[in-house]
Amino acid sequence: MGVVLMKYKNELIKSMSFLGRKKDTVFIGQSVSYSGNAIYNTLAEVPLSKKIEMPVFEDVQMGISIGMALNGFVVISCFPRFDFLICAMNQLVNHLDKIRQMSRGEMKPKVLIRTSIGSKAPLDGGPQHTQNYTNEMKKILNEVKVVFLDKPKMIFPAFKKAYEDKDSYSYLFVEHGDFYN
Amino acid sequence: MLDKNDLINFEEEIKKIYESGKIKAPIHLSGNNEEQLIKIFKKIKTNDWVFSTWRNHYHALLKGIPKEWLKKEIIAGRSMGINNIKHKFYSSAIVGGILPIALGTAQAIKLKKQKSMVWVFIGDMTFETGTFHECYKFSKNFKLPIKFVIEDNNMSTNSPTSKVWKKKSEAPKDVLKYSYKRKYPHHGTGGWVLF
Numbered sequence: 001m002g003v004v005l006m007k008y009k010n011e012l013i014k015s016m017s018f019l020g021r022k023k024d025t026v027f028i029g030q031s032v033s034y035s036g037n038a039i040y041n042t043l044a045e046v047p048l049s050k051k052i053e054m055p056v057f058e059d060v061q062m063g064i065s066i067g068m069a070l071n072g073f074v075v076i077s078c079f080p081r082f083d084f085l086i087c088a089m090n091q092l093v094n095h096l097d098k099i100r101q102m103s104r105g106e107m108k109p110k111v112l113i114r115t116s117i118g119s120k121a122p123l124d125g126g127p128q129h130t131q132n133y134t135n136e137m138k139k140i141l142n143e144v145k146v147v148f149l150d151k152p153k154m155i156f157p158a159f160k161k162a163y164e165d166k167d168s169y170s171y172l173f174v175e176h177g178d179f180y181n
Numbered sequence: 182m183l184d185k186n187d188l189i190n191f192e193e194e195i196k197k198i199y200e201s202g203k204i205k206a207p208i209h210l211s212g213n214n215e216e217q218l219i220k221i222f223k224k225i226k227t228n229d230w231v232f233s234t235w236r237n238h239y240h241a242l243l244k245g246i247p248k249e250w251l252k253k254e255i256i257a258g259r260s261m262g263i264n265n266i267k268h269k270f271y272s273s274a275i276v277g278g279i280l281p282i283a284l285g286t287a288q289a290i291k292l293k294k295q296k297s298m299v300w301v302f303i304g305d306m307t308f309e310t311g312t313f314h315e316c317y318k319f320s321k322n323f324k325l326p327i328k329f330v331i332e333d334n335n336m337s338t339n340s341p342t343s344k345v346w347k348k349k350s351e352a353p354k355d356v357l358k359y360s361y362k363r364k365y366p367h368h369g370t371g372g373w374v375l376f
Contacts, residue, residue: 026292052288057315063281064288070271071230071289094275095282103264107271 009180011155012042018156019076019112019163020046026068028052028061029078029114037080038116038180058084062091062113066099069109069170074163079115082174083131096170097144108168112159113144119177134174141172148174182222185215188239191248195238195255196370205376206258209236212364214332218243221300221330221357228297230286232279233272235261240302244270269297276337277303277312284316287327298326306337308356309346317353331358338367 019025020043027046031037033053043051054061058079065077079085085092092113099107118130138146145162149155162171192210199208222243225231233240241251241263254263261274273279279301287299307313308331320327331352335342343349352358365371 055315055319057319060281060284060312060315060319063278064285067282067285067287068289068292069285070282071286071295072293073289075285090275090278091281095273095278099264102259102262102273103266103271106266107264 007152008155009042011152012175012180013044015156015159016043016076017045019074019159020050022074022163024072025074025076025163026050026052027076027078028054028065028068030054030056030080030084032078038177039078039080039114039175042180043078058087059089059091062088062096062111065111065113066091066096066109069111070107074110074112076112076114079113081118081125081129082115082133083118083128085113085115086133092144092172093140097141100143109170110162110165110168111170112162113170113172114175115172116175116177121178132174132176137172137174144170144172146172146174150176150179152179182219183242185219188215188218188242191242191252192238192365195252196365198252198256199370200372200374202374202376204256204258204260206260207235207368208255208260208370209234209368210365210370211236211239214359214361215239217359217361221359225300226297228269228295230269230271230283230290230297230299232283232286232299232301233263233270234279234302234304234307235272235274236304237261237263237272237302240272241265241268241270244268246270277307277310279303280307280312280316283327284320284325287320287325288323290326291323298328300328300330302330302332304337305331305333305335305342305349306340308333308352309342309350317356321355329356331356333358333360334363335360336363336367 065075118125
């Protein structure tokens with residue numbers, strides 16, 4: 001099990017390192033520049049100059065991601081827990097997920113959202129820090145692709161495919177804290 | 182640039198088309214703010230981004246979007262969300278929805294050292310929201326190339342902003358604000374239409 005855990009985290013580091021080498025990427029969110037959550041540790045090889053630490057304003061963060069992507073960036077937008085991503089639902093559902101339809105396919109901002117289901121062991125974060133809304137998101141979102149990263153081997157190909165997606169779709173990647181703590 | 186009569190005539194034409202039942206979606210007509218907008222848009226360059234609301238026809242025309250293209254979009258039922266990447270024009274029908282997106286576009290302009298800026302048109306109710314407070318504070322602290330414009334008609338759909346908030350907030354000095362009285366209702370033309 002330990003080897004699998006290590007591999008999961010390493011695959012995330014490898015993926016972020018790959019994205020971090022691209023000229024047009026930027027990484028935003030809470031604890032992207034300052035340690036404090038599991039996602040931070042996966043950004044170890046991303047240059048500091050590519051990271052923008054955000055205040056806690058999840059919906060604004062999602063909107064900033066869309067706006068930056070409209071102006072040419074591929075934005076990796078990090079939300080440390082799924083529970084916190086819920087606070088960004090307006091921008092995610094009403095804007096990012098509708099923008100193609102609203103612009104007759106002209107506007108295709110590419111936002112790669114990362115979030116993580118909080119682990120329950122050794123500490124249980126409780127009802128506001130451990131929820132998994134993957135299935136609900138799949139039902140709500142039409143244009144944003146939802147990917148649950150439950151196996152190490154799927155991680156790097158998934159991020160690479162998303163970055164290289166010629167149709168420029170946005171993606172929501174769901175990770176699990178139990179796998180990389 | 183279009184003049185006052187061009188703007189008024191465009192909305193009156195849309196009004197007639199709507200009343201003929203050809204537009205099967207809500208429309209939000211502009212009026213009584215032509216002079217204020219013409220003055221503001223003299224400062225807006227072709228390469229600048231404009232973010233607007235559901236009441237966007239005047240903004241779109243003044244940004245340079247062709248009349249016929251806009252008319253076609255409105256007739257197709259997309260009046261509330263006029264979007265055109267070539268003209269760097271985005272509008273949303275969600276209150277406050279454009280603010281964070283505009284902020285991100287301004288952030289990208291700064292990072293890329295582009296010579297353009299972002300203009301965001303919001304209503305007086307949106308100005309009172311927490312989203313505005315967050316976006317204004319962030320843009321000011323990081324000196325982002327963005328200008329907020331409050332179009333104050335004291336109405337949020339059909340609710341008077343000054344009543345529902347008890348009183349209205351003072352706009353910061355670096356935020357543009359003008360007041361006007363809405364010519365048309367929140368949506369539609371004020372008359373009965375048989376669809």
